[in-house]
Amino acid sequence: MAGGTTALETPLTAAEFADWFIDGEFALVCHVAAHDRSLAGFQSLSLYGDPPKGHADIATFARMSPKISGVGSAVFAATQAAAEELELEFIDATIRADNVGGLAYYAKMGFELYDRLVQVPLLDGTPVDRIKKRFKVDAGRRPTSSR
Template structure:
């Protein structure tokens, strides 16, 4: 699997990947499909995205992960979003993407990466826990477009965690 920065030309393929996930329902807070232009604005080159990486496998894009300042997060925080193609599923996409996202967060001076995950998204909650994110807040009963209330779990990752310098001997 090859990880690289997303470019505008990826928007059509990535919006298709994301729209499949949105239409399947149950895992993302996004409920309305995005055009390629909207995707590029939200995740690649608009006002709020800091970085977006893609995972390529067998000449197709199998997932992406973005860091964004959408929604005016607290100073030192950026929001992460991770999506992997549903069909065909490629194991390990999120784990392969995270080191590049974490490195980019460090370069941008981000202290914490925030993930806000639907409480019914068991795979998403498991993924972020596996990556080292810790729960710090819960948004209770946030309504979906159809009015169904679903909690959102907020998890954060300290970007410099695990980076220790070894003193000179």
């Protein structure tokens, strides 16, 4: 898994990774997908950034090479089930506008546009919009997995 168009511009240490996605103050759940005994992707829900009550923030990462079809759908099915158990109303995603794959993924999972942050500078100063999408958690509505 690598950066490029991810919101994370600097690599995390193992301790930072665990704190952000697994067992830190804001982490709610984390699901992983494996293929041939190796990590193919993961997805987490957190309360990072102090979202409104009933909302959680989602982070999704998938291995780029070799790409494994169906990883995103598989982890989202598990994440959605966890969101239902946590009685969340919405799952929020913030995606860089230059992350074409991420925008397509969240659209495929049923996320809908609700806001846009214009010209947010990257660490190198390059301005890039952030697209804010939201998924209404609805028991019984599940994406279909191709795996």
